[in-house]
Amino acid sequence: MNKAYILVVEDDLPVSNLITTTLKAHDYRFITAQNGKNAILQASSHNPDIILLDLGLPDMDGVEVIKCIRSWSNVPIIVISARSEDRDKIDALDAGADDYLTKPFSVEELLARLRATQRRLNVMQNQTLNMSSIFENGELRVDYAAGCAYLKDEELHLTPIEYKLLCLLSKNVGKVLTHTYITQEVWGSSWDNDIASLRVYMATLRKKIEVGEEPLQYIQTHIGIGYRMLKIE
Amino acid sequence: MRNSFKLSKLPSWKELFYSLLILGAATLIGLLFSNLGFTEANIITIYLLAILLTSLLTTSRWCNLLNSLISVLVFNFFFTEPKFTLHVYEKGYPVTFVILFIASWITGTLAVRVKEHGKKAAEAEMLAQKEQLRANLLRSISHDLRTPLTSISGNASNLLSNSSSFDEATKKQIYSDIYEDSMWLINLVENLLSVSRMEDGKMILHMQTELIDEIVTEALRHVEKRSFKHIIKVVHEEELLLVKIDARLIVQVIINLIDNAIKYTPPGTEITIHSKKEDEWIVVDVTDNGAGIPEEEKERVFEMFYTGNNKIADSRRSIGLGLFLCKSIIEAHGGQIELLDFEPHGSLFRFTLPAGEVSLHE
Numbered sequence: 001m002n003k004a005y006i007l008v009v010e011d012d013l014p015v016s017n018l019i020t021t022t023l024k025a026h027d028y029r030f031i032t033a034q035n036g037k038n039a040i041l042q043a044s045s046h047n048p049d050i051i052l053l054d055l056g057l058p059d060m061d062g063v064e065v066i067k068c069i070r071s072w073s074n075v076p077i078i079v080i081s082a083r084s085e086d087r088d089k090i091d092a093l094d095a096g097a098d099d100y101l102t103k104p105f106s107v108e109e110l111l112a113r114l115r116a117t118q119r120r121l122n123v124m125q126n127q128t129l130n131m132s133s134i135f136e137n138g139e140l141r142v143d144y145a146a147g148c149a150y151l152k153d154e155e156l157h158l159t160p161i162e163y164k165l166l167c168l169l170s171k172n173v174g175k176v177l178t179h180t181y182i183t184q185e186v187w188g189s190s191w192d193n194d195i196a197s198l199r200v201y202m203a204t205l206r207k208k209i210e211v212g213e214e215p216l217q218y219i220q221t222h223i224g225i226g227y228r229m230l231k232i233e
Numbered sequence: 234m235r236n237s238f239k240l241s242k243l244p245s246w247k248e249l250f251y252s253l254l255i256l257g258a259a260t261l262i263g264l265l266f267s268n269l270g271f272t273e274a275n276i277i278t279i280y281l282l283a284i285l286l287t288s289l290l291t292t293s294r295w296c297n298l299l300n301s302l303i304s305v306l307v308f309n310f311f312f313t314e315p316k317f318t319l320h321v322y323e324k325g326y327p328v329t330f331v332i333l334f335i336a337s338w339i340t341g342t343l344a345v346r347v348k349e350h351g352k353k354a355a356e357a358e359m360l361a362q363k364e365q366l367r368a369n370l371l372r373s374i375s376h377d378l379r380t381p382l383t384s385i386s387g388n389a390s391n392l393l394s395n396s397s398s399f400d401e402a403t404k405k406q407i408y409s410d411i412y413e414d415s416m417w418l419i420n421l422v423e424n425l426l427s428v429s430r431m432e433d434g435k436m437i438l439h440m441q442t443e444l445i446d447e448i449v450t451e452a453l454r455h456v457e458k459r460s461f462k463h464i465i466k467v468v469h470e471e472e473l474l475l476v477k478i479d480a481r482l483i484v485q486v487i488i489n490l491i492d493n494a495i496k497y498t499p500p501g502t503e504i505t506i507h508s509k510k511e512d513e514w515i516v517v518d519v520t521d522n523g524a525g526i527p528e529e530e531k532e533r534v535f536e537m538f539y540t541g542n543n544k545i546a547d548s549r550r551s552i553g554l555g556l557f558l559c560k561s562i563i564e565a566h567g568g569q570i571e572l573l574d575f576e577p578h579g580s581l582f583r584f585t586l587p588a589g590e591v592s593l594h595e
Contacts, residue, residue, distance in 0.1 A: 086481070104419050196442035196475065196591035203444055203473055223443075223451045223480045 004049035004118050006030040009039040009065070010080065011058050015103070019052060022107050028114070036060035043069050050117050053097070055081045055088055063088075063095045070096035074124070076117045076174075080105070086224040090178050093225070098175045100225075119231035120174025135170045138216050138232035140209060142170050151209055161186065162205045165198075169219065169229035178226040202227060244296035252287045252300050259283035260307055267312055276312055277333055280304045284337040288344030297341035305334045373538055373553075374425070381414035416458070420492070424554050427485050427562065436565035438479040442589035445474040445508050445515055452487035460491065462500035470509035475589030482562045483586065489555035490519040490582050498523030498579075514568070514585040522579040531572050535560040559584070 006023060010016040011034045023030045031046055033039040036057045043051060051069070055062030066077055079092040082103040089100045098120065099113055133145040141150040149156045149166055158166065164186050169177065183190040183198055206219050220228045244252075263276040287300050306319065309330060314322050321327065388407045396404065430437050446469055453465065476483070487506070494504045498521050507518040526534065533539045537557040563570040563584045570584040 104415075192442065193592060196589060197593050199442065199444050199447070199475070200473060200591055200593060203446070207472075221447045221450065223447065223484060224439075224441075 003028050004114070004121065005046075006114070007033065007039065007042055007046065007048035007051045009033045009036075009042075009052065009057070010054040011035060011056075012054070015054075015080075018107075019110065022110055026111060034058075036062070036065045039065055040068050043073065043075065048075060049121060050114065051075055051077045052101075053077055053079050055079050055092060063091050066092060066095040066097050076121060078113055078117060089225060090180070093176055093178050094181060099228075100176065116174055116230065119233065123173055123231055135173075137170065137173060137218065137229070140170075140218060142166060151211070156208055158205070158208065159201075161201050162208070165201060165205055166209075169227065173229045173231050176222055176226055176228045182226060244291060244293040244299070248291040248293060248296050251290050252296055255283045255287050255290075256300065256303060256307065259304070260311060263308075263312060273312060273329075276308065277329075280308060280333065281337055281340055284341050285344055288341040289348065292345070292348070294342070294345060297345060298338065301334050301337040301341060304337055305330050308333060369538070370428070374421070378418070378421075381417050384414045385411050420488075421554075423485060424489070424558055427482060427558055428554070430482075436479075436482070436562065438482070438565060440477055440479055442475050442477055442591060443480050443483075445469065445476050445517065445586075446472075448476070448478070448480060448483055449487060449506055449508070451480075452484045452491065455484070455488050456491050456495070460495055460504075463495055463498070464501070464503045465491070466503065466505045468505060468507045470507070474508055474510055474515055475591060476515045476586045477589040478566055478586055479562075483566075486559045486562050486584070487517075487519070489559050493555055493582075494519065494521040494523070494580075502579075510588060511585075513588050515588050516583060516585050518581055518583050520575045520579060520581045522575060522577075525574060525578050526572065526580045534572055535570070 003026075006028050008016060008019050008023070008030055010019060010032070016032060016034075020030060020032065031042055031048065033042045036059050039051075039053065039057075042048070053062055053065060057065070062079060062081075066079070069075065069077065076098040077096065078099045078101060079089065079097045080101045080103060081089055081092070089102070092100065099117060101109060101113060133143065135142040135144065139152045141153075143149070144167065147163070149158060149163065165182070168182060168185055179195050179198060180190045183194040186198070187194050202219065202221075209218055210216065216232055218229055218232070220230055222228065259279050259282070262279050266275050266279070284297070284300055284304060288297050291297070309319055309321065309326075310317060313326050388411050391399075392404075392407060399407070449467055449469075453460075453467070456465075491504060491506075494502070498504075502521050502523045504519070504521045507520070509516055535556050536553070538553040539557075540553040559582075560570050563586070566586055568585040568587065570582065573581040573583060575581040
């Protein structure tokens with residue numbers, strides 16, 4: 001697998017150094033930008049595979065950068081946020097970011113996100129190649145056309161809502177989906193009760209697909225933010 | 234004065250009722266005095282006393298003004314010739330009325346002002362106490378920050394200037410010291426962020442219905458690195474225990490309780506997180522089978538800056554913020570936190586949270 005080409009957008013030099021040192025140590029190729037305008041320019045001229053974007057840039061709001069890049073490109077964007085309030089992460093995700101890291105983050109965390117995003121990238125490329133109606137992930141298989149899901153080749157008995165959630169997650173594998181996004185997609189609204197229902201259905205869905213002594217983890221919970229399906233290698 | 238008038242609220246019905254009651258009583262006493270043949274000066278004094286009393290009982294300046302006016306009219310009606318009319322014969326009376334009005338107005342205003350001063354003094358004292366708390370917090374933190382910062386900057390500077398003279402083992406030790414100390418700082422900052430959400434002793438909560446299972450998992454994810462020498466078990470009595478909480482804060486509570494258990498017990502100790510539903514509450518127990526906490530210290534563990542007398546197992550620093558925060562957070566949710574003994578030995582931190590509800594729609 002070719003290592004991804006990464007655009008690092010970070011105005012704080014020590015943090016930028018930390019990221020680029022880590023990338024260098026793991027044979028990623030990268031370019032850097034220190035502000036939003038430059039980031040947009042680099043993104044359009046160098047065509048990176050993944051963008052690491054700090055939300056607190058000196059010249060413009062990180063969410064605006066995401067919106068601008070999203071207007072022409074689907075490149076995965078991982079936002080880095082120093083603010084521990086969830087709101088700006090949710091805004092960034094809703095604007096089209098794929099994942100987030102909260103400062104202070106560990107080097108392992110950064111690398112894990114990059115690997116997850118790279119897998120997402122591969123899935124996205126395959127999807128466009130085959131226009132496949134079957135989704136496969138680990139022991140899980142979803143046949144969109146037939147409206148069925150299988151675990152280890154055995155058909156899963158899912159409720160309509162559970163199946164809807166599974167499809168939504170698998171079609172966005174690797175991407176963090178916010179509570180609001182999911183409830184809007186499934187119920188068309190996002191009241192408090194929808195989010196509470198979502199938790200229950202997500203828990204029952206997980207019980208059905210994450211079974212056994214040491215179950216494979218397909219669905220990741222992001223407290224206060226949303227859920228994500230992990231791509232299993 | 235004019236401004237304070239505008240700011241002063243209109244009197245409530247209760248206040249009006251009290252004023253009328255007192256004025257009525259004053260009038261009755263006045264009538265008694267006049268029957269006994271006392272001079273009008275005595276009656277006027279009774280009215281002034283009545284105004285003073287009402288001003289102490291009510292808070293509105295409007296009420297005060299109204300009282301002054303009414304007392305003048307009542308005095309005119311009952312006690313000046315011709316009685317039981319608002320007319321007067323004697324030329325001196327209008328002057329008496331004006332003076333009575335002004336005197337009662339001033340008396341009332343002064344009384345209101347005295348009361349406001351008292352309130353302001355109490356507020357100022359509260360503010361001073363809060364400032365004191367803030368100052369204590371700041372001093373304690375700044376003091377405790379010095380140690381890890383000294384270690385981090387010192388270690389880094391050593392590496393910068395003479396890293397070539399260190400052998401691999403020494404270097405490894407230095408790296409891990411820097412890492413440990415910065416992790417300690419990160420944890421402290423998380424707690425401080427929670428403190429910063431407290432205002433006037435109240436927490437600003439973002440309540441949502443959550444699964445306690447997910448909250449515990451999230452908390453464990455944060456303590457993973459620190460907990461590898463301890464055995465951590467999770468038991469949920471029922472599947473799908475829903476709680477209505479501020480997720481981030483409760484994650485912090487569980488992190489702090491586990492951290493506490495790790496900090497004060499030797500490696501190999503078993504830590505259990507157990508949750509169950511009891512009526513409208515979810516009860517979460519965090520237990521360890523360590524040495525336990527002596528009876529005389531139990532009362533104090535939730536106090537701010539209390540760090541206990543016993544030596545911490547791995548000499549890690551503690552600033553006595555964690556458990557204080559746990560208590561504040563749990564109480565802000567309307568729950569309770571207590572420290573009990575775990576049989577046969579060890580400690581049990583038990584806290585309650587409001588159970589969540591959901592009506593599932595397909």
